[in-house]
Amino acid sequence: MPTTPEPKLITGNANKPLANAIARRMSMHRGVNVGLVDARVERFNDQEVFVEVYENVRGEDMFIVQSTSNPANDNLMELLIMSDALRRSSAKRITAVIPYFGYARQDRRSKARTPISAKLVANMLVEAGIERILTMDLHATQIQGFFDIPVDNLYAAPIFALDIREHFRDSLDDVMIVSPDVGGVARARELAKRIEAPLAIVDKRREKAGEVAEMTVIGDVTGKKCVIVDDICDTAGTLCKAAQVLLDQGAAEVHAYITHGVLSGPAVERITNSVMKSLVITDTIQPTDPVKAAPNIRIIPTAPILAQAILNIWNGTSVSSLFDTPTLEPIYEGQFGH
CATH class of the missing domain: 3.40.50.2020 (Rossmann fold)
Incomplete structure (x- = not known):
């Protein structure tokens, strides 16, 4: 019998402490070590982004943890290039975990001759091979409709x-x-x-x-x-x-x-x-x-809810259950001391 592969996490440079915290929480839930996939995400001298993944990811369920926060363009490019690297390495499914979705404030044409940058970013993410998005508190919830792939929007x-x-x-x-x-x-x-x-x-x-x-x-x-x-x-x-x-x-x-x-x-x-x-x-x-x-x-911390959401996506259970207090309370036990 083939064993069920564990979900695999990879991160860019946007928020490494959060990615490590998510990996720790997932390890605790699973009872096995869920580490971050060994990779380098670097810049050439002219600031071009370069990604190299050091581990075999063929047939793996991959989760890229990367907020598109300041510097927004660098972090967005890292996300796109990491996805491309994983797709070309035959990853089974690529989910982008974007705790903070940048460009979300540009979700409609507020004046004449302005862009809808959130839609452009959505197109780029899908084109890079991302098959699912997990994010938190989208600035405008209709951005979910800019994608033709599933978008799970968690709430704080x-x-x-x-x-x-x-x-x-x-x-x-x-x-x-x-x-x-x-x-x-x-x-x-x-x-x-x-x-x-x-x-x-x-x-x-x-x-x-x-x-x-x-x-x-x-x-x-x-x-x-x-x-x-x-x-x-x-x-x-x-x-x-x-x-x-x-x-x-x-x-x-x-x-x-x-x-x-x-x-x-x-x-x-x-x-x-x-x-x-x-x-x-x-x-x-x-x-x-x-x-x-x-x-x-x-x-x-958002690692508890993000880790649980990643596990729910990975094993095909409900993500919206995390909006209910009885489900959330045990995940956050001991986090809110005075």
């Missing part, structure tokens, strides 16, 4: 709900979930429903990209512990301003739960100096040293 909301229950367990009745804009209401409502909390919205008017003109709070936040929920925090300008507006409207304190901590430019400094008591992010994007050192930023 169930993990955030567990964390909020733990950290606000003595004052859960005072917690209010806040969407930082009208576009994120569905995401915020999902989390509010999970912890049975009320919902408020910050309505913002932008004059131009990256600049917020005015903000209005819809809902009564007086005396509440406000938790702002969003998928991406880039320069943190909107987030810090929203936190200030909420306090001005009578909120007791402000926290934020953001899936992808892009945190570019002045973001960490802004957050450190802001009125927010805490910002909770996940490690879908590798945190920089300033992010790790920031006193009011906390990082939740």
Whole structure:
């Protein structure tokens, strides 16, 4: 009888600590060592990406762990070239595990003569031989429809709900979930429903990209512990301003739960100096040293849910079961201590 081959992981340079953490979790679940496939992903002198896989992958179920975060283009090219190398080495199936899917903010034509880059990236991934995508909190869920292959989109909301229950367990009745804009209401409502909390919205008017003109709070936040929920925090300008507006409207304190901590430019400094008591992010994007050192930023691991999702894909069981608290709780046991 042929033995069932184990799932095999390979990673580029985008987020090696996360890839190693996923491999460790999978080893724990499987009871056998699931290591990262030995490969080199390097640059030539002119910054061309070069990939060489040192292990036999013929007939293997391959999972490439690679966020397309900053530097987005380098990490995207690494992903495409790794996939091409595996396809040409006769891998049985190639799944791209993209914890943070870059270019997702360019999901529609917002003005005349602009691209839909998310669709272009989708085409490139499929063309490179990728047969399945596993990602987390896509900026726009309709991006799943840009692919003609299966796309599993995991949500951070169930993990955030567990964390909020733990950290606000003595004052859960005072917690209010806040969407930082009208576009994120569905995401915020999902989390509010999970912890049975009320919902408020910050309505913002932008004059131009990256600049917020005015903000209005819809809902009564007086005396509440406000938790702002969003998928991406880039320069943190909107987030810090929203936190200030909420306090001005009578909120007791402000926290934020953001899936992808892009945190570019002045973001960490802004957050450190802001009125927010805490910002909770996940490690879908590798945190920089300033992010790790920031006193009011906390990082939740995504390796437990990603490892379980990879195993579920590999053995053909449900990925959506990971959205349920009873399934998720044991995976995250002991992760949310004070």
